[in-house]
Amino acid sequence: MEKMVIKDSGYKLEKAKILRTKQLTDKEKFFEIALGNGQPLDHEPGQFIMISLLGIGEVPISVASSPSGRDSFDVCVRAVGKVTNALHKLKAGDEIGIRGPYGKGFPTRELQGNDLLIIAGGLGLAPLRSLIHYVLDNRRDFGKVHILLGCKQPKELLFGDELEEWNQRADLYYACTVDRADPDWAGNVGLITTLIPGVDIEPARTFAAVVGPPVMYNFVIKELLSKGIPERQILLSFERNMKCGNGKCGRCQIQNLYCCQDGPVFHYEKIKNLSEAM
Amino acid sequence: MEDTHYVVLKKENFDQFISTLAQKQKLVAPVPKGFKSFAFEPVDSAGQVALKYIPTVLPLKKYFMPQRETLLEYRAGKVMKAEAVVEYEPLTIFGAHTCDLAGIQCLNMVFSERPKDYNYLTRKNKITLIGLECNEYCDAYASCNLVDASFPGGGYDLFFTDLGDDFVVHVNTRAGDEIVASTRSFDKTEPFQLDELRKLRDAKRKIFVNEVPIETKHIPELFDRSFRARAWKDLEARCLACGNCTNVCPTCYCFDIRDELDLTLKNGIRYRVWDSCQLEPFAKVAGGFNFRKERSVRQRHRYYRKFRYPMERFARYFCTGCGRCTRTCMADINLKETLNELLKESEDRVWKRWL
């Protein structure tokens, strides 16, 4: 067997440096990252990257920041296993490997001029934060913007300071609920679906963007459809097991679609008949 | 058939041909491996080559997409250094049946679709492919006619047809031409030899018929009707989820990517290995959710990846009819039987609508 270095390998890594970290919750940590070549990541909201720790492995992680106006980018990582736990041990100044960005993000051009209903369950806020920041950076291009947030308990809420800011802003409608309250919680209690009937939207001109755990989708979609939002205007982002990001390894397949290349963001209309989707 | 694209190799020159080829670069061909099994292995004389053989245990993908291959070499630690690499080997393959040539054509499409896989493509460009016609069925497991893979359909540099005293050889590429010129073993074709080839093909058309009673072009519709078929449920109890079927499939290419450090814990590699959608953790994500938990659902996925999904992406079937999955399955899960059951079920349903 002979061996040679190849420049255009789909598995080549870009060096990147962690600029800043912040522990958000027990399980979730925030990282601000810059590519070693000084270039911006050049991603679309909703796209993901592969983060590498040499000798440990590689994981798909959503970009959690807007592409506009910055050379660095953010991710928010939940420690669940080998690579994500190792990532949590890293601090500012440490080096990691990056591939990507990958996949189809939110169709921002299609969204322009419309009202938005952004629905995040738990860690689903990470990819949606890239959309929310993008929309806030280009606020004039969009109509009314609603953000609905849900998670299990108050201590699992991500990006607390930002949530407060969104809550205060006059150009956003913001609501949040938890499944189980704690003694300090004064807000809504209940599943995220309970927030949907109350939002005041004009369904024909509203796009919904939904990201959350697998169990959430069916219930949320039912509510959105009964609100009258057209199937074409419901956007979902899916998590699958992913190894390559290049549409090859087969891990992420949803029937005939590859989540890593055809998604992770899909129009509901396109996947509603795929029983492996939800 | 244009005679200029055909040449003849007399059987008495076959040994000289094989040994000359083997001197140029590594040559592999089917060799017998005991009771009804064959494998592609290095050869240097004609005596080692099995001219009549049933599909080898592993298909040719083992050369195009090795079971394990290094993608990245690196030094871990504070300052990382990583280089993407490709492993390759100049190689000539002799004796590929039409089903296996079809398998490589499938893989070529997958790995040249964007984003291209340069590891595969680099390796592929170093491989010379010489096909060998099946004059009759290899065994009862084959279903190559069903998927249009029983006659040569390109994908080779040279293609051999055994006519008894000699081989008629189709020259398909410049690389094939160069082999003909440089091995000096070939003669011009005589008209009677091309006639014999034509007769052989006519005779084959009588022997090779669709092994399952459905017209090839109607297979996608059958699968469109079969997503909720009982046949999948029947496989739930039988399948052992061992992944043998996908390992031996010429068009299964799913893989896992893993890291490995050497003993210094500093230098390491990232490599990919064959993986299988039949294994339980394949579609599991963090948090434990498994998108294909049941064996029946994983079996269904396997069949749809052969007969339905690639039709949309690549406009061809990813089953080549080689029969390997059936030959190897310890639970006697049989591809032709499954297709027959789907057909029967779907016909039952059509009948019920009329009654």
Ligand SMILES: Cc1cc2nc3c(=O)[nH]c(=O)nc-3n(C[C@H](O)[C@H](O)[C@H](O)COP(=O)(O)OP(=O)(O)OC[C@H]3O[C@@H](n4cnc5c(N)ncnc54)[C@H](O)[C@@H]3O)c2cc1C
């Ligand atoms: C498009 C996409 C975006 C994502 N975005 C984020 C994000 O922003 N933040 C975040 O914290 N997580 C995100 N994830 C999930 C994250 O990729 C997994 O949690 C991570 O791969 C687990 O790796 P590990 O090595 O830590 O765990 P492991 O030790 O490998 O395994 C723990 C569990 O995770 C499963 N698993 C293994 N590999 C994967 C994989 N590649 N994808 C999913 N599950 C896997 C295993 O089957 C096992 O059940 C995203 C996943 C996808 C597909």
Ligand code: SF4
């Ligand atoms: S079909 Fe047969 S070979 Fe394939 S996983 Fe099941 S038991 Fe193993």
Ligand code: FES
């Ligand atoms: S992650 Fe490999 S095919 Fe999608």
